[in-house]
Structures are given as C-alpha cells and as structure tokens.
Amino acid sequence: MATETDAHSEGGLVFHPLDQFIVKPLFGDGPVSWYTPTNITLWMGLAVLAIFLVFVVGSRGRAIIPTRMQSIGELIYGFIYKMVEDVTGKDGVKYFPYIMTLFVFILFANYLALLPMSYSATSMIAVTAVLGFGVFICVTILGFVLHGTKFLGLFWMKDAPAILRPVIAIIEVISYFVRPVSHSIRLAGNIMAGHAVIKVFAGFAAKTLVSPVAIMGIVAIYGLEVLVAGIQAYVFTILTCVYLKDALHPAH
Amino acid sequence: MATQTTEIAVGACVDAGGSALGMPQLCADWMGNQVAWLVVSLIVIYLILSRIALPRIGAVLAERSGTITNDIAAAEELKQKAVEAEAAYEQALADARIQAAAIVAEAKAEIQVDLDVELAKADAKISARAAEGEKAITAIREGAVKSVTAVAKDTAKELVSALGGSADAKTITAAVSARMKG
Numbered sequence: 001m002a003t004e005t006d007a008h009s010e011g012g013l014v015f016h017p018l019d020q021f022i023v024k025p026l027f028g029d030g031p032v033s034w035y036t037p038t039n040i041t042l043w044m045g046l047a048v049l050a051i052f053l054v055f056v057v058g059s060r061g062r063a064i065i066p067t068r069m070q071s072i073g074e075l076i077y078g079f080i081y082k083m084v085e086d087v088t089g090k091d092g093v094k095y096f097p098y099i100m101t102l103f104v105f106i107l108f109a110n111y112l113a114l115l116p117m118s119y120s121a122t123s124m125i126a127v128t129a130v131l132g133f134g135v136f137i138c139v140t141i142l143g144f145v146l147h148g149t150k151f152l153g154l155f156w157m158k159d160a161p162a163i164l165r166p167v168i169a170i171i172e173v174i175s176y177f178v179r180p181v182s183h184s185i186r187l188a189g190n191i192m193a194g195h196a197v198i199k200v201f202a203g204f205a206a207k208t209l210v211s212p213v214a215i216m217g218i219v220a221i222y223g224l225e226v227l228v229a230g231i232q233a234y235v236f237t238i239l240t241c242v243y244l245k246d247a248l249h250p251a252h
Numbered sequence: 253m254a255t256q257t258t259e260i261a262v263g264a265c266v267d268a269g270g271s272a273l274g275m276p277q278l279c280a281d282w283m284g285n286q287v288a289w290l291v292v293s294l295i296v297i298y299l300i301l302s303r304i305a306l307p308r309i310g311a312v313l314a315e316r317s318g319t320i321t322n323d324i325a326a327a328e329e330l331k332q333k334a335v336e337a338e339a340a341y342e343q344a345l346a347d348a349r350i351q352a353a354a355i356v357a358e359a360k361a362e363i364q365v366d367l368d369v370e371l372a373k374a375d376a377k378i379s380a381r382a383a384e385g386e387k388a389i390t391a392i393r394e395g396a397v398k399s400v401t402a403v404a405k406d407t408a409k410e411l412v413s414a415l416g417g418s419a420d421a422k423t424i425t426a427a428v429s430a431r432m433k434g
Contacts, residue, residue, distance in 0.1 A: 021276035022266060023285060034284035041285075044293040051297055055305035062312050064319055070312070077309045097302040105297050124276075126283035127290050192277060 017199035021123060021192070040127075043119040047108040055104075076104065080237065087241035092248055098138075099244070102131060103237040110191060110229035114222070122232075123192035125184065132184030135240050143247035154250040183239055190232050194225040404428045 026037045054076075058069030066074055080103050084096045106122055113120035121127055143151040155172040157165055198221050204214035265279035266272060276282065405421075405428050412424060 016271045018272045018276055019270075022270075022272050023276065023279075023282040032282055032285050034288040036285055038282075038285055038289070041289045044289050048293055048296050048300070052300055055309070056300060059305065059308050059312065062308060062315075064312070064316050066312070070309075073305070073309055074313060077306065078313070097298065097306055100301055100306065101294060101298045104301070105294060121286075121290070124282075124286050125278065126286045130287050130290050188277065 015200055015203040017196040017203070020195060020199060021120070039119045040121055040124070043112060044109065044121050047105060047112055047121070050108050050112065051104050076107075083238060084241055087238065088245045088248055092241070092244055095244060099237060099240055102135070102240060103233055106131070106187065106236055107230065107233040110233055113191065113195065114225060114229060120191050120195050123188055123195060125188045128184035128188040129180075131187070131236070132180040135183065135243060136180035139240075139243045139247045142244075143250060146248065147250055151247070151250045154246055179239075179243065183236065187232050187236050190228050194221065194228055197221050198225065401428070401432060404432065 023032055023038050023040055025032055026039065026042060030036070032038060054069060055073045058067070058073050061067060061070065063070060077100070080100050081093075081096055084092055084099055088095070109120070109122045112118055113122065143154070147153075155169045155176065157168050157172075160168050198218055201214045201217040201221060205211045205218065207214075264281050265274070265276060272279075405425050408424050408428050409421065412418070
C-alpha cells in the first residue's frame, strides 16, 4: 500500500526511467542478434507504414484539389523541397529524396514515440549515429568527388590574415569532425531526455500526495516533447542541408 | 554488425529484475540490431519515397500550378475579350447616336425649308389680301366722303330754302366745302 509515510521516505519510490529503452525480442526471450525482430523493428516498421499511408495511400487520388491526407504529404514535400532549394541551391535539389527520407523517418519515429507504450527508436545513440555519420561520410565523399582537393579549401580561409589561417584551419578541421557527433547526439539526447523525464514524473504520479503535480508535470513535458519531436527532425534535416551545401560549394 | 556476440546477449545489459543496467543506449549487444533494422527501414522509406511518393506528389503539384496558371491565363483572355466587347458596344452606341443626330438635323432642315416656303406663300397671300382690303377701305372712305358732301349740300340748300332764304347753289356748295374741311 502506498501510504503517506511511503511517499515521504525515498525508499518507497523505485524509478526505472530508462527501462523503456530496453530492446526486447518480439517473439520469445532469446538473445538479441542483429537480425532478431525486436521492439525496434516493430516501431521502425510502424514508422514506415505511417509514411506509406501518408505519402502513398494519401496521394493515391492524385487530386488537383487535395484531400486532407494528400495535403499533409504535399505540405511536408513542399517544406523540405523549399528547404533543400534555399539552403543548398538549385544543384542540391537532386539530393532531395535522400534528405526527405531522413526527415520523414526522424519525424515519424519521433511522433510515434510519443504514443504511450511506444518505443523511441530515435533515442538510441546507435541509430542516430548511423544517421549522423552516414550524412557526414556521404557529404565528405561527395565533396571530394565533386571538387577533388579543392574541397579542402573549406578549411582554408582565404580572406583571413595569413598568420591566422593555420590556426583557423585547425579549428575548422576539428569542428568539421565534431559535426557528426553533435549531429547524432543532439537528436538522441533530446528524445531520450524528454522520455526519461516523463517516466520520472510518471513514477511520482503513483504517490497520492504528489500525483496531481506529477500529472501536471507529465502534461507539460509531453507538450514540450511534441515541440521537440518536430524541431529535432527539422534541425537534423536543415543541418544535413547545410553540410551538403558545404560539400557542393566549399568556397566560403 | 560490430558487436553481436550472442553468448552474452541477455544479462549483460539487463539485471535479474528486468531493469536496465546503465543506459540501454550504450549497451553494445543491442546496437547491431538497431543499426540493421534502421538500415532496412531507411532503404524501404527511400524506395517508397523515390519510386512512388515523390514523383507522384511532384507531378500533382506541377499539374496544379499548371492548371492554376492556365486558368489565370484563360481568365485574363476572357477579361480582355469582355473589355473589347464593351468597347465595341460603346463604339456602336456612339455611332448610332451620331447617326441619329444627323438624321434629326436633316429632317429639321427639310422641315425648315418646307416651312419657309409655306411661310413665304402665306405672307404673300396675306399681303395681297391686305392690299385689296386697303384698296376697298380707301374706295369706301372716298365714296363716303362724297356722299356726305352731297348730303350736306343738299341738306344745306333745303335748310336755306326752308328758312326762307334764297341762296344760289354755288355759294352754298362753297360754304359747305369750307366747313367740311374745317
């Protein structure tokens, strides 16, 4: 029984805010190898399904006057297309499908993770690291393929004073290599922290005395997380566009 | 792919109670699974988007903007036509007005000519009649004066003879004539 003495004594409260991130096999209790269908598989699959529903089923009418679902698809399409065009320029538009893939995956994974009992795939550092380093490696290779050694001009400020140029180059190189780390940790950290905080508040909600406050806290953090889910998808995508722009136009 | 060593799978990251040991995010045993399914998901999403969704939505958007452009152009054209039709109507109206004014002026002129002729005829008739009348009046007036003179002379003779006087006709006539002049 949760009595008031329990509520006051810290020992009565047991939090496992990180248990929600445990990877479990969907069938049975066996070991998790790389091909095992797990809860990650399920929620990534649901994200894929949701994307399919919005973008393929929603637009199946190809209507001049769009239905609601088609409008959502068109809105996201137009938003990302304009972002790619504005940030990278006309020659970046051919990379639009890749950037769109990243954006919709992160967006749908983030929002599906806000459902109760769901699993947050984008809170896993391994997932976001693959995304972040994937972008980093692709963009770097693209820069060298398009510009050869001129791509290194990205690190060599021609308009800086000659003495400062080596120093700036070192700083630029370091910041360039930090990019994928910050890119991936930003996303995973935001999503994980938000979900963990919700779980902590939920733990307090079990105690009668503080449960109103705790539930208010859950509502408030949930509202914040709704914003964070969209904003982090946007930030990840626009940073990808910025890195792509550096690869396409390395001259400052 | 890096870290799946299946022997230590369960137990390394989860304690006996089923709770996480440390951060599940950092559990190396699970990373291979996450990465593998992420890659699968991304490839599926990429194929869905690039093969089906994006070309379709792009085509719909292009078609819509094309339709809108065409509609606007058609509307412009129709508006232009309406303006032209209005101008033509105004022109026709103005021409009709001018023509009507010309017809009215012509008719007025014709009427004026006829009127002038008739007036002249009427004037001539009136003046002829007036002259005749004048002549008749003059004749009558002269006739009357003669008659009055004759009557006065006769009356004077009769009066003189009646009063017992005798006077010759010449004297009486002269006297009467002098009186009548006065």
